[in-house]
Amino acid sequence: MSNVILVTGGARSGKSSFAESLYKDSSDVVYIATSKIYDDEMKERVELHKSSRPREWKTFEGNYELYKAVTNSKKYILDCLTIMTSNIMFDITRGVDRIKRDKQKQVEDKVVAEIESLIKSIKEVDGTLVIVTNEVGCSIVPENHIARVYRDIVGKINQRVAAISSDVYLVTCGIPLKVK
Template identity: 40%
Template sequence: MSEMMLVTGGARSGKSSFAEKEAAKYSRVLYVATGIAYENDTEFQARIKKHQATRPANWDTFESFQGIAAYLDQHSNNYDVIMLDCVTMLVTNLFFTLLGERELTNEIADEVEAGIQAEVSAILEAGKASQAKLIFVTNEIGLGVVPENKLTRVFRDIIGRINQQIATQVEEVYFVVSGIPKRWK
């Protein structure tokens, strides 16, 4: 059974840098990148390239928001640590994939959330079965105002519950503010 950690904080809080420093303590690192840049999104493509350039060359990378649990089942024991950055992008991509072109009704929101929870549960189970340490990075987005539209409110609620789902399963939880990590669990 592996050790698991959750690192959370606001945008640009330093959470990824903190998690990367933790991962760098190990020899064999897998970086699971869940952000996907679409063809017409040059700004996000540039962000991804910047992230790729800052990672050590000896780290392996798996870039996807789907099939993560299956990938970990097959490959996780090749690594000492696996860093999943980030849960927020994972949930975003799954949310819009599962929603598709449908109107967001309450029933469909429940269905989408159940699909995301199942995917995250599978990742957690794969992490528990692995010998590698699993580090999750996520955004704490519930600290601001209540969003003005239903889609954003539903998304905020889902990511909040997913973060709770992960936090209850991991041994360590860190909250990062202005580059300073504080251990909460």
């Protein structure tokens, strides 16, 4: 298997299910979960994700210092890069109505630095990382500044992560299409 596999697609496209299927016969998997639970709906979504994966998989929760998730396991899933990006974006830009270009670049660089550090640690154990992300550029242009900035940042991050990935899959309607 390749060292870094990026899995992208729209909401409810089957990205996570496909990513998990790559390790379907493995029990020694570390699942890096980036969601924060803010309300009952998110709590329900997190529980649904947890119930879909094998109980013996280890879970690491966080958005920073992801390299700390690396053990002697060879198989990792990060789900999801877009949630991680929104969490880091709001940490960096909290309370701001307009996000200037330098802050946008700061968010982009911080997310990519976290991913690169994680990849480096996983390569040291000769492991494989599957990264799940959302394709956010195939819809209407958001009407507000923050949503447009978020879409733009995620698009740039997805491009950068795809460039350092050995394989990239686009999942639509539950069907994966290898694009790289």
